Structures are given as C-alpha cells and as structure tokens.
Amino acid sequence: MVMEKKPVTVIGVPMDLGAGRRGVDMGPSAIRYAMLKEKLIQLGYEVEDVGNLHVPTPETHQVVDPRLKYLKEIASVCETLGRTVSETVERGRFPLVLGGDHSIAIGTIAGAAKHRKRLGLIWFDAHGDLNTRETTPSGNIHGMPLAVSLGYGHPDLVNCLGFTPKVQPENVVLIGIRDLDEGERKLIRQLGIRVFTMHDIDRLGMGAVMEEALEIVTRGTDGVHLSLDLDGLDPKDAPGVGTPVEGGLTYRESHLAMEMLAEANVLTSAEFVEVNPILDNGNRTAKVAVALIESALGKQVI
Ligand SMILES: NC(=[NH2+])NCCC[C@H](N)C(=O)O
Numbered sequence: 001m002v003m004e005k006k007p008v009t010v011i012g013v014p015m016d017l018g019a020g021r022r023g024v025d026m027g028p029s030a031i032r033y034a035m036l037k038e039k040l041i042q043l044g045y046e047v048e049d050v051g052n053l054h055v056p057t058p059e060t061h062q063v064v065d066p067r068l069k070y071l072k073e074i075a076s077v078c079e080t081l082g083r084t085v086s087e088t089v090e091r092g093r094f095p096l097v098l099g100g101d102h103s104i105a106i107g108t109i110a111g112a113a114k115h116r117k118r119l120g121l122i123w124f125d126a127h128g129d130l131n132t133r134e135t136t137p138s139g140n141i142h143g144m145p146l147a148v149s150l151g152y153g154h155p156d157l158v159n160c161l162g163f164t165p166k167v168q169p170e171n172v173v174l175i176g177i178r179d180l181d182e183g184e185r186k187l188i189r190q191l192g193i194r195v196f197t198m199h200d201i202d203r204l205g206m207g208a209v210m211e212e213a214l215e216i217v218t219r220g221t222d223g224v225h226l227s228l229d230l231d232g233l234d235p236k237d238a239p240g241v242g243t244p245v246e247g248g249l250t251y252r253e254s255h256l257a258m259e260m261l262a263e264a265n266v267l268t269s270a271e272f273v274e275v276n277p278i279l280d281n282g283n284r285t286a287k288v289a290v291a292l293i294e295s296a297l298g299k300q301v302i
Pocket residue numbers: 101102103127128129131136137138139140142143144180181229231243274
C-alpha cells in the first residue's frame with residue numbers, strides 16, 4: 001500500500017524557557033542541519049519550511065512564579081504556535097514541529113485539536129509530563145504539557161487557543177516511561193491513562209505495545225498527533241537531551257514504533273522535541289530524530 005503523502009510544513013520552535021538548562025533552543029537548527037528537508041524530499045514529500053517562531057531569551061525575562069517558570073512567555077509562544085499549526089492544517093498540510101523543549105506541545109496540540117472532533121495522542125517520553133503547579137518538583141513547564149492538554153494546569157496554559165481540554169484520557173497513550181513524580185502517578189490513576197513503561201516494553205515487546213497503542217489512539221478519533229521527546233530513547237542512542245534517564249528505548253524499538261505508525265497511516269501531525277546540541281555528541285541526537293521522522297513518514301528498507 002502506498003501511503004498518502006500530504007505536503008509537509010516544518011515549524012521550528014527554539015524554546016528553552018520550559019527546561020531547566022539551556023541548549024534545546026538550538027534543537028531546530030540541529031535537526032535541520034541533519035538534512036531533514038533533503039531526506040523528506042527524497043521520500044517523495046513536498047516540503048515547506050516556515051522557519052522558527054520568535055521565542056524570547058530567558059536572560060531578558062524574569063521568573064515571576066518559581067513553580068511556573070516563564071509562564072507568560074511560554075503561554076504566548078504556544079498561542080502563536082497553536083495558530084501556526086492550525087493554519088497549516090487548514091492549508092491541507094502536515095505540521096511537523098521541531099523543538100525546543102516539550103512545553104511547546106501545549107501549542108502544537110492546541111492547533112492540531114482545533115480541527116478534530118476527537119484527537120488521539122501518542123506520547124513517547126521517559127517522563128509523564130503530567131505535573132501541575134501543585135505537583136512540580138522543578139517549576140519547569142516542560143514537565144507539564146500533557147497535563148495541560150488534558151485540561152489540568154494554569155488557565156493561561158490550559159486555555160491555549162480558547163478551548164479545553166484538547167484530548168480525552170481514553171485516547172492518550174504514553175510509551176517509554178521510566179521516571180514519574182508522585183503527583184503524575186496519581187493523575188494517571190485518576191484518569192485511567194494507558195501507560196506503557198519500559199517494563200511493559202521489555203515484557204511485551206514494542207510490536208505488541210504499538211498494536212495496543214494504535215487501537216487506543218484511533219478508537220473513535222479523526223486524527224492522531226505524535227509527540228516524541230528524544231529522552232524517551234536510551235541516552236546511549238540519544239545523548240543530546242537535557243533530562244536523560246537510563247534504560248530507555250533502543251534505536252530499533254523506537255524505529256519499529258515509527259514504522260508501525262506509518263503503516264497504520266493515521267498521523268495527522270507530529271513534533272520532535274528536547275534535542276539539545278550542547279549536550280550532544282556530534283549531532284547524533286538530531287540525526288536520530290531525522291531518522292525517526294523519516295520512519296514515521298513512511299521510509300522503508302524495500
Ligand atoms: N519534557 C521533559 N524532558 N520533561 C522532564 C520533566 C522532569 C520532571 N518530571 C519535572 O517535572 O520537572
């Protein structure tokens with residue numbers, strides 16, 4: 001079966017206000033430098049790159065609430081990103097968002113959900129990103145975007161593009177998880193979200209995990225967003241991330257997941273986040289990100 005190849009729009013978001021350390025703001029450049037556009041053209045896509053959104057530098061702004069660092073600035077960038085993603089969908093194109101820290105998912109998911117009656121969401125990460133102001137151990141908003149998309153969090157974030165929630169817990173799935181905070185565990189239990197931890201992946205294998213995951217994100221939905229945090233991968237394969245956690249997805253496990261997503265032909269938008277070139281090793285993590293994007297968009301060996 002030949003996959004439908006919607007024209008792709010690349011949107012860079014050099015955001016690092018949501019992370020505890022600098023460097024992810026260079027993620028979009030590093031991913032572009034790893035030949036993203038060329039590779040997608042080789043795959044048969046028409047590709048448009050709209051460049052980077054403007055993101056203020058932390059040095060020129062002050063932390064007002066240490067439990068929600070740079071709230072106003074992040075909310076404002078996410079609003080712009082949401083509009084950009086939404087316009088991209090309206091133009092019949094596939095939004096491919098490059099981060100930046102994971103707080104940008106608040107905007108991407110807002111824009112993607114705006115056009116759907118029900119959006120499925122597949123979230124690859126070492127972390128849950130399910131914290132709120134009350135539960136955060138760090139005050140970093142990149143630990144909160146999934147809670148926000150489900151409708152939990154500060155109103156300035158939750159009401160991005162003027163509606164909430166963006167997704168329903170029964171259509172959300174987390175994969176690769178191995179580092180949760182207590183408040184996140186509670187929210188997962190309360191909402192009944194399906195989480196595939198590394199333990200589950202070890203036991204079941206990524207093939208079986210993805211079969212179940214695909215069922216969850218497609219059941220009753222009219223679109224699926226992929227949010228992939230590179231720290232979901234093992235630090236051996238993706239060293240250039242700000243919050244690495246041992247024992248992650250292998251190169252092949254993550255590729256199999258992307259290949260199965262492409263095979264299912266359900267993706268309507270995607271984002272790849274948390275690439276930090278300062279901490280990387282010869283741009284390896286950005287190269288892995290590009291390879292994963294290719295697989296998610298249908299690259300096959302034969
Ligand atoms: N997108 C990420 N890398 N998130 C890391 C979050 C780490 C921790 N759970 C926190 O809330 O601070």
